[in-house]
Amino acid sequence: MNYFLQQMINGVTLGAIYGLIAIGYTMVYGIIGMINFAHGDIMMIGAFISLIAFLVVGALGVTAVPLALVLVLVGALFFTSAYGWAVERVAYRRLRGSFKLAPLISAIGMSIVLQNMVQLVQGARVKPLQPVITGGIELSAAGSDYPVTLGWLQIVIILLTVALMAGFTFLIQRTSLGRAQRATEQDMGMANLLGINVDRVISMTFVMGAALAGVAGLMVTLYYGVVDFYIGFVAGMKAFTAAVLGGIGSLPGAMLGGLLIGLIEALWSGYGSIEYKDVAVFAVLILVLMVRPSGLLGKPEVEKV
């Protein structure tokens, strides 16, 4: 029982990270119908920026952990967003409205460029970071066979994700930018006619997705303590799976999907074999899609002639 609880806690933490990345996929897919293959690598860049920011903040003499965290968070948000914006501007904008696979190939190319660029300028070796947030709350009763801990880091990750989700939902539901975004998602041409600057809205979508990916990158850096140029691919693929599982285009779906993927992965690693956890994730995806072809929370697509 204790073991199960511990795996659940780990799974939820992991799921929060996947969910944040998945939102970037689902938003971009919702608006322009493309799979942004470079999104995982944007997360990887966010992780590198966080790591560098930690060292910079340390060098500047900030020793208080909360202050350092906030500074790093702001830095990662800002610079990762800039990367998200630039990638869209350079590689996707001119391909809008062209034949469907063109932006996909462009995105794969961009992903290769980003990975190898980081490898080139930062080196291929795995970069370790000393644990910044340590300790946690012991949840199990004294003397139990398996101690259950809820790490402070896990609490920070989950709370930060909840806060970001709340802020994000507010942004989409209540602000004019969110309204413009939803309008663009429903009908780009019509939104354009009604005076919405569609290019700007799409740019902002990429910026927001990248910002969340940047935070996810920071979390990955803190949680795993190691960063290398390849982490973006696997995490990105699982996050995309999460987006599809939840129903692509749906924001709560992305979060739910992320959570499920995190749980499956943690439980499978805990009870099954850790080598085959990725197989379990994709097997569940295929099973869900067979029963619910548009994902868990997705709207069924109406095909029109």
Added chain:
Amino acid sequence: MTRSLFDMVKDAALAALVAALLALPLLGFRLADSAQGLQLETRLSWVPIAAAIVFAGRLALNLAAPWLAKWKDRAPAGKPKLETAINRRPLYVGLAMAAAALALPLTPWGDRNMLDKGTLVLIYVMLGWGLNIVVGLAGLLVLGYAAFYAVGAYSYAILSQIFGLTFWECLPISGAMAALFGLLVGFPVLRLRGDYLAIVTLGFGEIIRVILLNWASITGGPNGISGIQRPSFFGMPMTASSPGHTTFHEFFDIPFAPTQRIVLLYYVILLLALVTNLVSLRIRRLPIGRAWEALREDEIACRSLGINPTASKLSAFALGTAFAGFAGCFFATRQGFISPESFTFLESAVILAIVVLGGMGSQTGVVLAAVLLVGLPEWFRDLAQYRMIAFGGAMVLIMLWRPKGLLAGRTPTIRLNKGEAA
């Protein structure tokens, strides 16, 4: 649309500013390993250099924009003319290319190095043509094509290790195995929307790779399988001597040379690729091929005409994956060694890029893209990392420059009115 010089400079300055911003964290600082753990090195001087490069590049692009636009306009906008030109081209160009490829080993350029590279390019040409059946004709986006390639390669490797089967015996089995896996994956997901197929095949590719990595007793795990049998020439091994067999050079009574095996491999893959090409060209004229193309254009219309979408898509999927299996079998025999490393997502991405960059549905385009993406980088092996950046960059740039691919515009399947293209 001409802009003043000031606007151009302003635009370039903005681009440079963004570049500086992007370069600041990743170029300006470098994470360096040291005895005391991770250390930060600064090299802030790189940031203005990056900004200056972007500034110059952007300004040059802005200045060149009017000429570029003019150059683009020069190409006639009239579509009919273009299409007839395209329609005439493939037969002659294709035959000429096939003849050139056949003659290559006989020419002075056809040395060992060239043939090796040619063989590699031809593998990708074949994979490109095979994937083109699925993506180009049937319009199904597959992101895990390398998985089927892996199934073919491992089928041969395992069968030859355990049962001692030869390459020629395994070739059809490999294709059949890959097609079987294609059916297994395709069956549950082909009724789904296109993009879901993409993610499921991507996931399947990873599943296959993970299984190959971990099922060590059969697949050798990360070490792979080595010592895979080389192909023979009608049962005659291509070795210097072989007890109990007449070797190739003994039969023809010529001195033994290691190049003979390379030439044989080259011709085998050329043959396989040409068969792939022929099948995909001819199948477009058959009802099933027409059904695929019709499905790609409008599924609802097809359904109302009595075409079974799932069965048609499955057949396209099975045929396309079978060719991946053949190619995989050849890959295994050519390398003599396979490991999961060779079948990563990057491999699938490269094959898909070859199809799309070539111009979907254009058989010649696939060849062009394979030469460009696989052949050309082979000459720059020493620049490993720059090579990959250039590779990814080329994918982006070609798409930006020609979103429909290098040789866009496919041959119309049916001509309603001969002579006058629609």
